[in-house]
Amino acid sequence: MFVFESGNVAAATGVKLSRAQVIAAYPITPQTPLTEKLSVFVDAGELDAEYVAVESEHSALAVCIGATSTGARAFTATSANGLLYMSEQVHWTAGARLPMVMCVVNRGVGAPWSVWNDHQDSISQRDAGWIQIYAKDHQEIIDTVIKAYRLTEEVCIPVMVCYDGYYLSHTYMPFEVPEQEQVDAFLPPYEYRHQLGPENPTSLNTVTLPGRRPDLDGNLAPGYMEIRRCLHTELRQAIEVYERVDSEFKAMFGRGGSPIAERYLCDDAEYVAVALGSMSNQIKDAVDELREEGIRAGLLGLSLYRPFPSEFIASELSGRKGVVVFEKALSPGNTGALFGDTRAALYECSSRPFLRNYILGLGGKSYKTSDFCGAIRESVEAGSEPCDHPGWIGLNR
Amino acid sequence: MKEQKTTALNLTDEEFVFPGNRACAGCGLSSLYRIGLKAIGRDAILVVPPSCLTVMQGLYPIASTQLSVLNVTFASAASAASGVRAALKAKKNDHTRVVAWAGDGGTADIGIQALSGAIERGEDFLYICYDNEAYMNTGVQRSGTTPRGTVTANTAIHGKQQQSKDLPRIIAAHSPAYVASCSAAYPTDFHDKIRKALGMKGLKYIHIHTPCPTGWGIEDRLTVRLGRLAVETGLYVLYEIEDGEMKLSSPSAKLLTKKKLSPVSEYLAPQARFKSLPEEAVEALQQEVDAKWETYRSQMT
Amino acid sequence: MAEKKLDVLTSDSYAGPGDAGRTGAWRVLRPVIDYEKCTPARKGKAACYFCWLYCPDSVVSKTIKPEIDLEYCKGCGICAEECPTKAITMTPESSFADEDTD
Secondary structure (H helix, E strand, C coil): CEEEEEHHHHHHHHHHHCCCCEEECCCCCCCHHHHHHHHHHHHCCCCCCEEECCCCHHHHHHHHHHHHHCCCCEEEEECHHHHHHCHHHHHHHHHCCCCCEEEEEECCCCCCCCCCCCCHHHHCCCCCCCEEEECCCHHHHHHHHHHHHHHHHHHCCCEEEEEECCCCCCCEEEEECCCHHHHHHHCCCCCCCCCCCCCCCCEECCECCCCCEECCCCCEECCHHHHHHHHHHHHHHHHHHHHHHHHHHHHHHCCCCCCCEEEECCCCCCEEEEEECCHHHHHHHHHHHHHHCCCCEEEEEECEEECCCHHHHHHHHCCCCEEEEEECCECCCCCEHHHHHHHHHHCCCCCCCEEEEEECCHHHCCCCHHHHHHHHHHHHHHCCCCCCCCEECCCCC | CCCCCCCCCCCCCCCCECCCCCCCCCCHHHHHHHHHHHHHCCCEEEEECCCHHHHHHCECCEECECCEEEECCHHHHHHHHHHHHHHHHHCCCCCCEEEEEEEHHHHHHCCHHHHHHHHHCCCCEEEEEEECCCECCCCCECCCCCCCCCCCCCCCCCCCCCCCCCHHHHHHCCCCCEEEEEECCCHHHHHHHHHHHHCCCCEEEEEEECCCHHHHCCCHHHHHHHHHHHHHCCCCCCEEEECCEEEECHHHHHHHHCCCCCCHHHHHCCCHHHCCCCHHHHHHHHHHHHHHHHHHHHHHC | CCCCCCCCCCCEEEECCCCCCCHHHHCCEEEEECCCCCHHHHHCCCCCCHHHHHCCCCCECCCCCCCECCCCCCCCCHHHHHCCCCCEEEEEHHHHCCCCCC
């Protein structure tokens, strides 16, 4: 069934189809219509879930932590300062290996106050141990939410599904809504390995020593570092799992096939643009324009940002002439975040392209297709001439 | 049907927490936690934020509590408990009890927002705040419930200058299903109040006074005696609040008809944390307590 | 390529005694019960049990002759303080130095 709806409604519909059982909701622009739609689904009896209107974002994730630990499928959503407020819990959820999905409707973080779009919010949480997937359009939003539940419950690592505030959350696009029976077949009911309850009493997330310590049977249990390392190695393994989940989704629903990134005209591209989120679509227009000028450009619209798909990036980008990373977030005082990750992934390649980095769109600063074209042309011309990273697009507009 | 009052004789000898745990010798919390779990039973999920109880739970991979426990971040006891309850509801389980156990710091200070929200939402669980009157687990720093004049690790020279929060009354102003005040000196009273609370729907709040030998600077053996003195001097009051009505529990109700209560100085004297309390402060405290009991007498007799 | 099975390590603990080891070693004073003064022992039937009730560490048995588990008793002395017949004396642990210990 095709509908013409907003990105927020796409997300809410994905959550409904995934049969989330506990929803924690605290309002923050531009996420609010998502949680409002969920309340309508619940009140109208379309979604059998407990809707908990919490008093803060920190509590929103606390509710989800309590709920998933007790064996219910949980969901929450937030943006910007809301995500930062729950940051302690973001780290906790991953360390506790709790499966859940959270939508981050990307928005710039204060200070200064901004309600408009950029990626600094979710990017600032990239080291928390969550899986991060960025959707490019409404179809990806609804499909990714469903895939995310399947993925998180298989690998026991929480998943952030990120999409651009306003550009996606509030715009309307046509997209297909999967059938409930098919989603039910794709996504079995939730079962948590350490379900809290009287059947097998456990104390979850107790204080853990640096060193290993024997358990009641005399076997050495892991220490803190072993447990954290396990999250790290299993995050890496999650890439393979996600690829499998995506191919199963494609087999059932007919969509997917590029879980890590969308490749646009990459096969013969000499210069590849890399970006996260909806701006990828706009960069495709720039790529088309540049091709007409004779510049063999291509786009790698990255979807999976964490765990960072280093192998994929290295194999995609090594051997190219140049790579231009466009992003809406940075590591202040350093370079763009995605740029840093990309550069590191390419470091050991024998054939390294030149790398350029452009920051744009912070706090919702406008950008045009001509900006992308200009940046790529500029990069092609400069080639591997050393330059100061990052460059900036749209300043003083 | 009125439930039989619990005594040492009829209280179950089944234990729900193992010995050899990390609670200090003579810990007031440990004493009440043990009795409280007898009232709660095994069909329960406990929620515990950072506090002395976290340490008592044990170091991975061994736990001291025989029930399922969810250890959570400091500010989130009440919201995590809300999540546990939501999951149980989603799974159509209406029998498993949800009980949060948090310290005074985790309730009056960092945890007050989540608790306030939980009551406002009408969440269904039991919240027990054990009040040893400071952040004991981190080395005796002052908290919102630390009494005025108390010497703590960060009010070491002049003692705490501010008054303490009357936490049960703050909670009562939210109109939860039930508010009660208990003490480590009256464990069977605590047991029965838990039983009563667990028979109700909605948010039930029980505040327990748990003397702390380590933080109060008293001999280990005086935990229960000091707790009793706190009540007999009228400083700490045992009561219940239901439907807006406050009812004194019998150890405190007895004091209504007593001519003179034990002087507060008798309670303060054995505690090193009150060593630097000047005479005037003790007198002022005595007057405060006397005035409070005058009010109770005029309202309740 | 077959996917590797995930370990999903978390710090989930299971209940047992002695998380802090043999807490009986904390004792400086040991509670000694004089069964001639102890009410249930004297009467030969269930009675009193204040020591059992107030013990923070559940190391007193609720038996006709209450007994203290010295493996874990921390020697706080609350039982001695609360015993209505003063049947319990807190005795220096050092006076039991000759005793066989495990």
